[in-house]
Amino acid sequence: MGARTVWKIKTSEEHAIHxxxxxxxxxxxxxxxxxxxxxxxxxxxxxxxxxxxxxxxIGEDWNQELSWGMMAGHPDTDFFEEEYAPVTIDVDKKLxxxxxxxxxxEELVTLDHRILEARVY
Numbered sequence: 001m002g003a004r005t006v007w008k009i010k011t012s013e014e015h016a017i018h019x020x021x022x023x024x025x026x027x028x029x030x031x032x033x034x035x036x037x038x039x040x041x042x043x044x045x046x047x048x049x050x051x052x053x054x055x056x057x058i059g060e061d062w063n064q065e066l067s068w069g070m071m072a073g074h075p076d077t078d079f080f081e082e083e084y085a086p087v088t089i090d091v092d093k094k095l096x097x098x099x100x101x102x103x104x105x106e107e108l109v110t111l112d113h114r115i116l117e118a119r120v121y
Contacts, residue, residue: 003021003084004020004083005028006018006020007057008089009091010088010090010091011047013075015073015075017071017072018079019069020069022067026084028085029085029087029116031056032098034056035057036105036108036109038055043094049091053089053091075088084121086100
């Protein structure tokens with residue numbers, strides 16, 4: 001079946017990249033932390049930061065036909081089915097919203113992902 005989940009990478013008030021992972025939900029928080037840590041050198045450059053986050057999340061699956069999907073649209077639009085806590089990464093404001101709770105990039109990468117997962121799952 002999969003563990004369907006979505007990351008919204010917000011690039012402005014009107015635009016976001018919606019990244020769908022068919023089997024990534026169970027590891028979503030840890031994957032988000034790793035992606036943010038990978039993008040740390042470019043946190044101040046929104047375009048590179050967004051690209052590094054997406055590249056890190058997809059990892060070695062770039063050449064796969066299945067598993068990942070992507071759409072661009074308004075941040076409030078839902079293009080894909082979500083089975084886990086919603087995550088929105090705002091690259092402009094350097095905030096991550098996990099199930100509606102805001103964390104700075106720094107806060108999220110330093111949290112124990114198991115504690116955060118226990119709060120939202």
